[in-house]
Amino acid sequence: MSETILKGRHAVVTGGGRGIGRAIAQALTDAGAKVTVVGRDRATLERAVSEGSAHGAAVADVTDPEAVQAAVKDAVSRHGAVDLMIANAGAAASAPFMKSGPDLFRQMLDINLLGVTNVTQAVLGSMTERGFGRVIAVASTAGLKGYPYVSAYCAAKHAVIGFVRALALEAAKTGVTVNAVCPGFTDTDLVSTSLDRIVAKTNRSREEALGEFVKHNPQGRLIDPAEVADAVLWLCGEGARSVTGQAIVVAGGEI
Template sequence: MIAARLSAAGHRVALTARSADQLTEVAGKLSGPSLSLPADVTDPDATNSVFDKIEEAWGPVEVLVLNAGAAVAKPLTKVTDEEWQSQLELNLTAPFRAMRRAIPAMVERGWGRIVVIASTAGKIGEPNVGAYTASKHGAIGLVRTASAELARTGVTVNAVCPGYVDTPMTDGWVTRIAARTGKPEADIRQSLADKQPIRRLIAPDEVADAVELCVLSAAITGQAINVDGGTVQS
């Protein structure tokens, strides 16, 4: 949805994910030019490779939206070292690498927009998502530091913090919780919706609204914008 929104606004959109098939599907729905660049962003060499291909085709990246993410849903004492590290790599280290690669060209041009899709889990603690919560707290801290460093350069850096969104990631979360607890998936999904005062899951286009605002405004920077139906008031 974010890619479609930016494409409709006139941006050329480069897409990256591990699944080439998913990239092809998304690219086929965009209204403007696109590049599909399969990559695993947790691979230290992948970021430079993706940026090199974009720059060769179109020049420096002007708008960077960092939306890769996943969650491990289990009690903290059950999280393995491998699961902990994988959450940090995907949700925190991969955005850091991409930001580090994009910022110099943005500063040189005097304009850039960076938006990290974080989570309300980056602002509060919830049971059974310790590794995810820690990584998202870190992502918001990264955004705040980068925005402070870049405040006078024309480059803005923000986080968008969704609550529970109606996406495949939430579907997977529901399935894992059901497997662990034995509760019906429909009941779990409803319980997630009920955590939000609006009593429903957030729609993907509502997250895209916040991303688009961050791209449009030069005065919004260093923020972690909640899109959560009023769950976290800040």
């Protein structure tokens, strides 16, 4: 990938301190963009900056609209208007539906859906005025199919896909594209924590627990975060200007 393909672009990556977000930040930086990572853990964000994955960091909880607006304002003051918004921050909670109360559903919707809409509202006006922008939500295969014991998470991720499809139509003539990338189970801290939980609850080995995840992928493996980052990088480029309202699946043929 050319080191100048995104030169002059300013990208904001939420949840950019680790996992898929960190991989995306690195890919965009390598392609020449100025990258600001946003998240709740300042130390993790500053590590991404010090290790060369990003150029700046802003602390904000994406479920808080005012904090998001402040973080974007700070990022703009340092690196200029935001051209590329990568709404990656998210979380997953597992529970049988009958033990998934309203609070769990609200929690999943707050982080996974409002975490996308809040950051989009913070940048869309400026993008529209300038006639260029990329809004990319990192959703999940759980936005396109169901999985047992994560009904709240699946509902929230399905909502993200609906949002992307609707906003893409609103923004179609503005120069702003709106898309989602939908990874399958990816080799991140989130999956590692889930594996630990399964091992603790079921007394199965870690290998057996991992088998429950990779069985969904016809290629029989976890997705590499860099593969998700490559899909995001393509969507950020000029060659994807006619791609909008899409849910790009990175899941080894699962969908």
